[in-house]
Amino acid sequence: MGMSSVDILVASDYDRTLANEENNFVISPSVVQKVNEFSKKYKFIVVTGREKRFIDKLAIGLKPTAWILENGTLILYNNKEFVLCDDNWFEKDRKKIIEILNQLEIKYSLGRVIIYLDGFGTKLDAIREIEKYGKIEVNRNDAMILPKGVDKGVGVMKFKQLIGFKGKIVALGDSENDYALFRIADIKVAVANAIPQVKEMADIVTEKPNGLGVIEILDKILSGQLRKEVNID
Template sequence: MFLVASDYDRTLANEKNGFIISDDVKSKVNEFSKKYPFVVVTGREKRFINVLANGLTPTAWVLENGPLLLIGEKEVYLVDKEWFEIREKIIEKLEKLGLRYSVGKIIIYLDNAVNFGNKLKFDCARVEWNRNDAMIMPKNMDKGKGLLELIKILKFNGKIIAVGDSQNDIPLFNVADFKVAVANALDEIKKIADLVLDEENGKGVISLLEMVESNYFLKKINID
């Protein structure tokens, strides 16, 4: 059995469309999820996903870059209470630096923060990058760790195929049995991928799901 774990922005959804998922991608993922586990692993907040991916019904979601799981209507927080005290101190520092930010249920977001990268260093938190955008989050959490916690809950015991495009997908790749990059992925992601798709964004993911359904990966991944 395979589980497909897919990033959202610039993987499932095209930036040119404002990251609104297309009907053909939505339809394919929903159909696929009836046969195989399909998990969206994204830095996005639930409130944005509800708008951008309305009607998308994967098996589950890993949100806010790892620490928030969404299984049906159930939310699972993968953080200690101490994190929220730490987060307040980080916010105070961001205020002093004059940086613009927004706060999710767990993590802190900074858009176009690449020029401030040398100032975003914290002993008690980690900074993940998605191209030019930064996410400040619990030190022991990332997309890969979030997915592994979800897999425990789902009691999944098969192989993981991960697909992504940007830096924050590297931890997701680290826990995958097979790593896939969409055609529009950053070069550093393509270099570590086992497969680079010919098509960009959601069209590439559709091709990937068709490959899973055709048993392509039975030849590529050792199944015990």
């Protein structure tokens, strides 16, 4: 069975993968056009640590199959929202973490599910205390606190289950919080600007950085060329 008959789901990170830092993470129209065209034939999901309110401003016109936001804790699909944590997180654990952050005077902001940290690196001794209640994920210079047992990979697997997807997952990423995405992927793709550790894990490293690297891979899938490069049957 060739790749043309294998169902494919592309799971792509957003910052420094779909959109580049030089453009303040505003996605370029050519990437929007390519992803929207691709999404008519295959499934394409954006998997990001970002909140919806920021994505709405940055990814104007982008229409993927689904959004997995806040590092895997929130799935937006078919105008429905799926939250990947239990009530205990909101009723108990998150409140306790907020208490600790306030005591330590660490700046933070709250997402729909997760907590975003600002300037956390100076108070590393607090990690042990917080890790009783949640999980800390570092992504380049940022950090976020999630419910235990949830990450980008978990979010993608939950979505796969939700839609009964049986095909292959192609993951695209650049940074530490994409390890979890790579863990569940059949084919791991690092964009040219990815950190060295992500490139080492990848099956393919794109020639071009950021969104141009994503376009490169989508074109290879659409043309059937990717099937020749990696065994996806």
